[in-house]
Amino acid sequence: MDTRSKNSLNVRRLLSAAVLCVCAAVMLAFYPTFEKAGREEAEEVYEGAVYLSEMLSPVTRGNYVLYNEISRDEDESQIREELETSDFRRLEKYMDYSFFDDEGEALLESRSGVAGKLDGQPENTAYDIQISFSFDGVGVLGDIQVSSSYLDKEVQYQIEEALLHDQQSLEREWEAQEAWPMSMPVDVTAVYGMTRDNAESYLSSYVSAEAYGGAYVYAWGILESSSFAWVMMFLTLLAAAAGVLYRIFSGDRQEAVFRAPAELVCAAVLGLAAVMIWPAIMIWKTCSGELISSSGYANVDRILAYGLNFLVWLVIFAVIFWIGGCLREFFKAPVDYLKERSLLVRWVRWLLTGQKDFAGTVKEKASGVFRKTKGAVKKQYEALLHLDFRDRTNRLILKIVGINFVVILIISLFWGFGVWVLTIYSVLLFLFLRRYLDQVKQQYGQILKTTSTLAEGRLDIPIEGDAGIFAPVQEELVKIQSGFRKAVEREVKSERMKTDLVTNVSHDLKTPLTAIITYVDLLKNEEDEEKRREYIGILERKSQRLKVLIEDLFEISKATSRSVTLHFMDLDIIGLLKQVELEYDRDIKAADLHIRWSLPGEKVILKLDSQKAYRVFENLLVNITKYALPHTRVYIDVEETEQEAVIRMKNVSAAELDFDTEEITDRFVRGDASRNTEGSGLGLAIARSFTELMHGTLQISTEADLFRVEIRFPKP
DSSP states (O other): OOHHHHHHHHHHHHHHHHHHHHHHHHHHHTHHHHHHHHHHHHHHHHTSHHHHHHHHTTHHHHHHHHHHHHHOOSOHHHHHHHHHHSTHHHHHTTOEEEEEETTSOEEEESSTTHHHHHSSOGGGSSOSEEEEEEEOTTSOEEEEEEEESSSOHHHHHHHHHHHHHHHHHHHHHHHTSSSOSSOOOOSEEEEEEEOHHHHHHHHHHHHHHOHHHHHHHHHHHHHHSHHHHHHHHHHHHHHHHHHHHHHHHTTTOOOGGGOOOHHHHHHHHHHHHHHTHHHHHHHHHHHHTOSOOOSSOHHHHHHHHHHHHHHHHHHHHHHHHHHHHHHHHHHHOHHHHHHHHOHHHHHHHHHHHOHHHHHHHHHHHHHHHHHHHHHHHHHHHHHHHTOOTTSOOHHHHHHHHHHHHHHHHHHHTTGGGHHHHHHHHHHHHHHHHHHHHHHHHHHHHHHHHHHHHHHTTOOSSOOOSOOGGGHHHHHHHHHHHHHHHHHHHHHHHHHHHHHHHHHHHHHHHHHHHHHHHHHHHHHHHOOOHHHHHHHHHHHHHHHHHHHHHHHHHHHHHHHHTTOOOOOEEEEEHHHHHHHHHHHTHHHHHHTTEEEEEEOOSSOOEEEEEHHHHHHHHHHHHHHHHHHBOTTEEEEEEEEEOSSEEEEEEEEEBSSOOOSOTTTTTSTTOOSOTTOOSSOOSOHHHHHHHHHHHTTOEEEEEEETTEEEEEEEEEOO
16 A cells, blocks of 8 residues: 555544544533433333332332231331331331221321321322222231322222232232241221322432432433434434445445445344443433442542543444445445345355355355454464563553453443353453463573573573563573673683783793803804804894893783873874884885875874874884785875774785784784794784774784785874
8 A cells, every 4th residue: 555545544544533533522412411301201201100100019018017016916126127128118208107997096197197187089188199908807908099189090090900919929928938027917908198299209219219220211211302312313324424435435445344244234233223222321320420439539430431431432433333334335236235245145145056155155254254363363462472571561551451441341331241241251361361471481481491501601502482571581691692602702712812922922032032042152152253243243133132022012011901101192194104114114125015105185183192103003014014025015095084084004915814814913913823034923913902092993804915904093
């Protein structure tokens, strides 16, 4: 995909996400309207006989409690306990009651003077609802009468039937026990009265006490309200249209997410319609403050509740958006859409055309979906196994927390079944974490084995294998192994150099010293004056040779120990090179060498120690006169840049260059391995040490018989 197409896709996705967020925000903005409409609808529903009978059902149990207060057949504490555990205690606060014997005498009143008010029809009393229960001499309920000044006859009859059913259920419940917990009312009539204001007040408290049932009724009221219907219809059309437009502007680009089977799209439509009661319940509980009330801070709970609502509506409208995108092909070509996307149509075609080919296609597509799902899960799992803790982990933590939040959010939508879904999720999470930690433990064991190998000094064993989240540690261990190996190699080299040092120093000191001793002995016994002068000349040369060797030893010793005192000054290296050439002009001519210069047009000034710089160039030029092939040219180039000055020297060697260029600048290493030429093997070592002390670098390279030296000094 080119950059332009990718940018266009990102813009479409961003606009679609914005539309879905607007839809969710609009739903939240209409919550007060939905709450008001739901309350009005629910109150109309609660005025029906079904809910009135449910509301008044505790009076059937109250008959037994109040009768036992009159008869004192049961212990008072047991009566109080039954009253405390019964819903009648809540209902008792909103009504008056009185018990009469078979002669019409009042046996019990809820308060003084109530009996006279309850003895009559509701239209003639202060009570808008009256209920009377008549029990015969053996405790059998003979009659139930409900009368009301504002409920019609049909509703009154339905309430009577419901209360009779409640009485029969109570009797069956107690008959199933070994003994009845309360005495049966005998030869009494119980009359209850309730004003309309008290009935409506109790209705509100009853609905609030019915945590699930009340919310369910109000949720149905929200769903049946016209405001919710119009808003939901408009936003559904908006989200679906956004999905269709997204597919239209995508052109021929087919995204797999919109190629779902038609049956799955239909299932999504039916599923949304079936579960809309849950978002409606969520609306009611959010408005009433019951959805989240655990933090102890009302504002925090409200923000969390509305945040959760926003995410739920975002998911719902995203599903609608997806449905619209999937159905775009249906609007474009219905027949082709059903042929290609409907599993039922394809199954029928399979029956008609060929079962085998279709089965293979279905199997192949199912395998493809399984492979993609497995690959996605495996990719995330591998990402967890290969965490790099050196990087910032905030994004990773947010990703894990976000995934867990989405899973728990989906689980919470199952309400009553959420506990079972959460149990399954917890089991799967346990299995996942156990496998993950087992692999982390295995990776840790591999790293531990590697460290043990290094601790034992086995540096030649390669460090390999997938270390997972410990990969950065493994990389550092590889570096440590490489560093240890180099350190060992350096130590071995140093030991070898110490041995060579003793051998070479002994040889180079012993040779002139032996000659001096020999010629001194000869000089003692020699009487020929000419031979004595010859011996004295040899002794002078050998002593000078010994002096130079000892001076070189002191120089290299001080240079390598960094105990040399340097006096930096502005120095023209071109003039210095010319001076060195002039000093050794005789040796250069004796070696029949011809120097070719390549110099800049002006002076090259550097901050150097003049004596040490002179010694560097002197040693290099002496080395050339000793080992260069006679009758050849020597090239000396000086190049100046803004950051540094570079001096290059090149010559053709008389002997084959078979030495290691890294070791030639070590102490007592000579290009002439047979040590036939005169020299200490310290010249290049001193040159390199002095160059490094003056913050420069000296590098030697060879190509066939061509010997090259390159010196770099930084400019001040």
